[in-house]
Amino acid sequence: MKVLVIGPGGREHAIVRSLLADPKVSEVHAAPGNAGISALVPTYAIDANDPDAVAALAVRLTVDLVVVGPEAPLAAGVSDAVRAAGIPVFGPDKAAAQLEASKAFAKEVMAEAGVPTAMARVAGTAEEAADALDTFGAPYVVKDDGLAAGKGVVVTNNRDEALAHAQSCFDAGGTVVIEEFLDGPEVSVFVLCDGSNTVALSPAQDFKRIFDNDEGPNTGGMGAYTPLEWAPEGLIQEVIDRVAQPTVNQMANRGTPFVGVLFVGLALTSRGTRVIEFNVRFGDPETQAVLARLKTPLGGLLMAAAKGDLDKVQPLRWSKDTAVAVVVAAENYPDTPRTGDRIRGLKKVDALDGVHVIHAGTKLDGEGKVVSAGGRVLAVVALGTDLVEARERAYDGVELVQLDGSQFRTDIGGKAARGQIRVTAPGTPAASKAKA
Ligand code: AMP
Ligand code: GLY
Numbered sequence: 001m002k003v004l005v006i007g008p009g010g011r012e013h014a015i016v017r018s019l020l021a022d023p024k025v026s027e028v029h030a031a032p033g034n035a036g037i038s039a040l041v042p043t044y045a046i047d048a049n050d051p052d053a054v055a056a057l058a059v060r061l062t063v064d065l066v067v068v069g070p071e072a073p074l075a076a077g078v079s080d081a082v083r084a085a086g087i088p089v090f091g092p093d094k095a096a097a098q099l100e101a102s103k104a105f106a107k108e109v110m111a112e113a114g115v116p117t118a119m120a121r122v123a124g125t126a127e128e129a130a131d132a133l134d135t136f137g138a139p140y141v142v143k144d145d146g147l148a149a150g151k152g153v154v155v156t157n158n159r160d161e162a163l164a165h166a167q168s169c170f171d172a173g174g175t176v177v178i179e180e181f182l183d184g185p186e187v188s189v190f191v192l193c194d195g196s197n198t199v200a201l202s203p204a205q206d207f208k209r210i211f212d213n214d215e216g217p218n219t220g221g222m223g224a225y226t227p228l229e230w231a232p233e234g235l236i237q238e239v240i241d242r243v244a245q246p247t248v249n250q251m252a253n254r255g256t257p258f259v260g261v262l263f264v265g266l267a268l269t270s271r272g273t274r275v276i277e278f279n280v281r282f283g284d285p286e287t288q289a290v291l292a293r294l295k296t297p298l299g300g301l302l303m304a305a306a307k308g309d310l311d312k313v314q315p316l317r318w319s320k321d322t323a324v325a326v327v328v329a330a331e332n333y334p335d336t337p338r339t340g341d342r343i344r345g346l347k348k349v350d351a352l353d354g355v356h357v358i359h360a361g362t363k364l365d366g367e368g369k370v371v372s373a374g375g376r377v378l379a380v381v382a383l384g385t386d387l388v389e390a391r392e393r394a395y396d397g398v399e400l401v402q403l404d405g406s407q408f409r410t411d412i413g414g415k416a417a418r419g420q421i422r423v424t425a426p427g428t429p430a431a432s433k434a435k436a
Contacts, residue, residue, distance in 0.1 A: 007069025010360035011284040022297035036359025051081030075101040088306035095256040113246035117275040118179040129166040132178035182267035191244040195257035197310035204286040223412030289323040321383040324390040331405025333375035344402040
């Protein structure tokens, strides 16, 4: 099987790495890729958001499958163009990608499908925003109703700040979704979908804020670990039964079947499990950790999803190890990051036991040296027999990365390793079991 992977980030590097480990995958190509990806497979400097360019490349390379990584090409219709060229594609069509591209659309589908989520209102003016904020009360949750790479959401106790964020979205010509605040730990669950069948991957936890203790602004994600030892026992079945399958059924009923990965962002609140958001692609950096544990060959799995064959897939096989991914970000991220700096020490990281580097915002400079080229520069991924060991290994690796001005969180998986995550959702078997 020949596969073309679309996208420039860490998620795509992790996907390429896993595809190369699948004995049925004979060739992997990537576009545009990054320095880590280009060290593994041929890369092509095309505009990944241009449907015709991607379809033409897929035809020229005579690939059997195209895997679209990020949300932007999906929202731009890259999958539609590749499908129209007769090539199976892992990733939803433009119409189905609206589940991520428009938060208002996602809320509409969730309501139709009976999926539990935060109460929400769409606002298009300052008056509507103020009214919605006062209806739900503090903490205030204001979301830009468009693609914002995880950075369009403001959660604050300050009403003026909430209003100002809404106003900046209106000024940019957009609308906002204002929601009730959801308490409790967050979980990311990736559900493979083939238009009618669903297969869930092992759940992960992401760290959205830039600083330790969940302080500072939201980012695309600063680290992740998996599996979640503290998660309620029936969580995955609940996600399939109450969220993923009803959503996939509803999308099929609407005539816009969902093929690809439905990323279910959950809050395990004191009132039960609620969907925070849908994304229509794998999470980054959760994928770096999740795929490090997946033993089932990835190429066959993604092809089954692309072809409507997920009902024929055997139960997934997972490593017993725990995986941790710690993101190393550039100075000034998530604002305009500093770029163009040499990155050193990566070979030493890869030489550590159970540790590997996944590139995100990296490129080769004129001399073929790896330099920073984005906000989230790379992730150090480690496997260990438990979370404590995996964390130790990941942070040993992070210490070896040399990048001027770089920053990382020191508490990825920390609370969980200390048994400090508590799930208080009613009726969950683990609510009583959860450690203090
Ligand atoms: P989103 O882009 O919708 O995933 O939001 C980004 C982050 O904002 C989430 O991962 C949460 O940490 C936070 N967030 C979003 N919606 C809510 C909510 N209703 N209540 C509490 N936190 C939220
Ligand atoms: N890590 C969260 C995301 O990919 O949106």
